[in-house]
Amino acid sequence: MANDIVDLVIEKESVNLELLYQELASAIGSGVVGISTGAAGSITVHVDAETAKTQEGAIRQVVGEHDASEQTAEQQQEAARQAEIGALRKPWEQWTEADRLAFIHLLAEQQGILPLA
Amino acid sequence: MTWTTPRTWVTNELVTADVLNEHVRDNLNALKAPPTASYILGTSYSTTSTTYVNVDSTNLALTITTTGGDVVVGFNGAGVMAVLGNSGYLTVSMDNVNVAGAYGITFLTSSAVVPISFAFLLRDLSPGVHTFRLQWKVSGSTATLYATGEFWVREMS
Numbered sequence: 001m002a003n004d005i006v007d008l009v010i011e012k013e014s015v016n017l018e019l020l021y022q023e024l025a026s027a028i029g030s031g032v033v034g035i036s037t038g039a040a041g042s043i044t045v046h047v048d049a050e051t052a053k054t055q056e057g058a059i060r061q062v063v064g065e066h067d068a069s070e071q072t073a074e075q076q077q078e079a080a081r082q083a084e085i086g087a088l089r090k091p092w093e094q095w096t097e098a099d100r101l102a103f104i105h106l107l108a109e110q111q112g113i114l115p116l117a
Numbered sequence: 118m119t120w121t122t123p124r125t126w127v128t129n130e131l132v133t134a135d136v137l138n139e140h141v142r143d144n145l146n147a148l149k150a151p152p153t154a155s156y157i158l159g160t161s162y163s164t165t166s167t168t169y170v171n172v173d174s175t176n177l178a179l180t181i182t183t184t185g186g187d188v189v190v191g192f193n194g195a196g197v198m199a200v201l202g203n204s205g206y207l208t209v210s211m212d213n214v215n216v217a218g219a220y221g222i223t224f225l226t227s228s229a230v231v232p233i234s235f236a237f238l239l240r241d242l243s244p245g246v247h248t249f250r251l252q253w254k255v256s257g258s259t260a261t262l263y264a265t266g267e268f269w270v271r272e273m274s
Contacts, residue, residue, distance in 0.1 A: 005170055017259045018199065021165040034166020034254070038173050046170045074258070078200045078228070110201060 005033060006052035008045040010060060014068040015043055022072055027062050028055050081106070120147040120184040147184075154179035154249075155269035158194060163261040169208060169215060169252045172262065177251040179270045185244035186274040190216075192251060193234035194266025198258055201228040205260030209237060210250045221253070225260055233262075238273075 017035055024032045024045065031051025036044045045059055071079070088095070088103055095103075108114040124140050126132075156176050164170065171177065181188075190209050198205055208221035216222075216239060223235045249270045253260060 017163055017165050033168040036164040038162045046166045074200050
C-alpha cells in the first residue's frame with residue numbers, strides 16, 4: 001500500500017521512465033518499486049522505507065546521470081513494431097502478400113496468440 | 118450543509134420555525150448539495166511502479182465529511198500503456214486502505230490511447246472525514262494518464 005512506500009521527489013527535466021527504472025533496479029535493487037512523473041521538472045522515485053534510509057544518495061546519483069535519449073530493448077522493439085504498422089498505412093491495392101502476412105502476425109501478437117517478438 | 122436525522126412528529130406537538138428549518142429546510146438543502154469533491158486533471162502522469170502508489174498525493178486526494186452512508190467515487194480520463202502486453206491498474210484508497218483488490222477497480226492494457234473510467238460504490242461509510250486517493254500500478258512498462266478528465270467523489274445517501 002502507498003503508506004508503506006516512501007516517495008523521493010527529485011528534480012529532473014527529461015526522463016525515460018522505463019530506462020531509468022531499469023537503471024535504478026540494477027543499481028539499487030528491489031527496494032525501488034517504481035518511478036512516476038506528474039508536475040513538470042520533477043520525478044518521484046517510490047522506494048521502501050529501508051531503501052529510503054540507506055540509499056537516497058545513490059538513487060539521486062543514478063537519476064542525475066540518467067540520459068533520457070537512450071531506449072530500453074523493449075522500447076526499441078515497440079518502436080520497430082510501430083514502424084511495421086506504419087509501413088502498412090497505404091491503400092489496400094498496394095498491399096503485397098508479405099504485407100498481409102506481416103499484418104496477420106501483428107494481429108496475432110496484439111491478441112496474445114503469438115508472443116511479442 | 119449538515120444532515121439531521123428526520124424527527125418523528127407527534128400529534129399536538131408545537132411545530133416551530135427552528136424545528137421546521139432544521140428538519141425540512143436544512144435537510145432538503147443537504148440533499149440538494151451533498152458532500153462532494155473533485156479535481157480536473159491539469160497535467161499528464163506516468164508511472165512504472167509495480168506497487169500501488171498515489172497518482173498525485175496533493176491534487177488527486179479528495180477529502181469530504183460524510184454523514185454516514187454510501188459514497189460514489191469516480192474517474193474519467195484517457196490513458197495508454199507504453200508497451201503492448203502490459204497492464205496498468207487503477208484503484209482508490211480510502212483513508213489509506215485500498216477499496217478494491219490486487220487488480221484494482223479497472224485496468225488499462227492498450228498501447229493506443231483509450232478512454233478509461235470508473236464509478237465505484239462504497240457502502241455504509243462511517244460518518245466523518247474521509248480522504249480518497251487515486252492510485253495505480255503496472256505489471257510492467259509505463260502507464261500514462263493524460264491531462265484530461267476528472268477524479269470525483271460524492272456522498273449518495
